[in-house]
Amino acid sequence: MSSETVRSIQQALIADGFFPGEVDGIWGRRTIAAVKAFQDSVGLEADGIVGPKTSAALFSDVDHVPAGPLLPWLAEAENLIGTREVLGDKNNPTILDWADDLDLHYPGDEVPWCGLFVAHCVGSTMPEEVLPSNPLGARQWEKFGESxxxxxGAVMVFWRESKNSGKGHVGFYTGEDSNAYRILGGNQTDKVCLTWVGKDRFLKARWPRKASSLGGGDAIIVMNRTEDLSRNEA
Structure with missing residues (x-):
C-alpha cells in the first residue's frame, strides 16, 4: 500500500483523537497502536489491521476512503525497496537491526537474508503474529500462518537449486504472468527489490493468521513481463 494511503489513515486517526506519531506515511508501531486503540473504541477487534470494517469506521465522516484493505507488512516491504547488503566485511546496520528487533542471532548480511526481511516486515507491523521458529530459513515459511x-501480499515460498536441496527463497506476491510470479523480497541481487521467480519453483503461499479477515478474494495481478527470471537469490 502506498505511503499516501498510510498518511490518509494517520490523518484520520488524529482527527478522531488518536495519536499515530508523525504523519509520515510509514506504517510503524505507533500507527499500529493508534489503529488498535481506535478499533477498541468503536467495538471492533483490535488487531491493528485496517480492513473493510475499520476503514469504513475510520473514514465515516469523509468522502474518500483509501481503496482496498491495507496490508501493513506489504507497505513496510515497499518502504524498504532499495535496501542492500554491504559487500565485504562490513554490514548494513539496517539489516542487522531487523534481527536485533526480533531477538534473532544473525552474524551478518553475507548470510542469506530473504527470510529475515519477511520476518521484519511481518513482525514489525503485526507484532502479535506468530513467526516461524527459525524465520531466517526460507523454507521454514512453508509452515507460517495459514494456507x-x-x-x-501473500508470503511466497520457492525452492532454490533443487526441490530437495532444503534451500529456498521467500518474498511477497505482487503480480504474475503465465510463467512467473513478481516477488518483492530481500536478498534479491543483494538488495530489496522486485524480481520474477519461475512458477516451476513455487512451493507454497501463506497468509498471516491475524490478517485472516483480509484473506477473502483472489487479488491476482496479471502483468506483462519484460525482465528475465531470477535464477538464484542467495
Whole structure:
C-alpha cells in the first residue's frame, strides 16, 4: 500500500483523537497502536489491521476512503525497496537491526537474508503474529500462518537449486504472468527489490493468521513481463 494511503489513515486517526506519531506515511508501531486503540473504541477487534470494517469506521465522516484493505507488512516491504547488503566485511546496520528487533542471532548480511526481511516486515507491523521458529530459513515459511492462494501480499515460498536441496527463497506476491510470479523480497541481487521467480519453483503461499479477515478474494495481478527470471537469490 502506498505511503499516501498510510498518511490518509494517520490523518484520520488524529482527527478522531488518536495519536499515530508523525504523519509520515510509514506504517510503524505507533500507527499500529493508534489503529488498535481506535478499533477498541468503536467495538471492533483490535488487531491493528485496517480492513473493510475499520476503514469504513475510520473514514465515516469523509468522502474518500483509501481503496482496498491495507496490508501493513506489504507497505513496510515497499518502504524498504532499495535496501542492500554491504559487500565485504562490513554490514548494513539496517539489516542487522531487523534481527536485533526480533531477538534473532544473525552474524551478518553475507548470510542469506530473504527470510529475515519477511520476518521484519511481518513482525514489525503485526507484532502479535506468530513467526516461524527459525524465520531466517526460507523454507521454514512453508509452515507460517495459514494456507492461501498466490495473491497480493501473500508470503511466497520457492525452492532454490533443487526441490530437495532444503534451500529456498521467500518474498511477497505482487503480480504474475503465465510463467512467473513478481516477488518483492530481500536478498534479491543483494538488495530489496522486485524480481520474477519461475512458477516451476513455487512451493507454497501463506497468509498471516491475524490478517485472516483480509484473506477473502483472489487479488491476482496479471502483468506483462519484460525482465528475465531470477535464477538464484542467495
Amino acid at each position: 492461501t492462494v498466490p495473491r497480493l
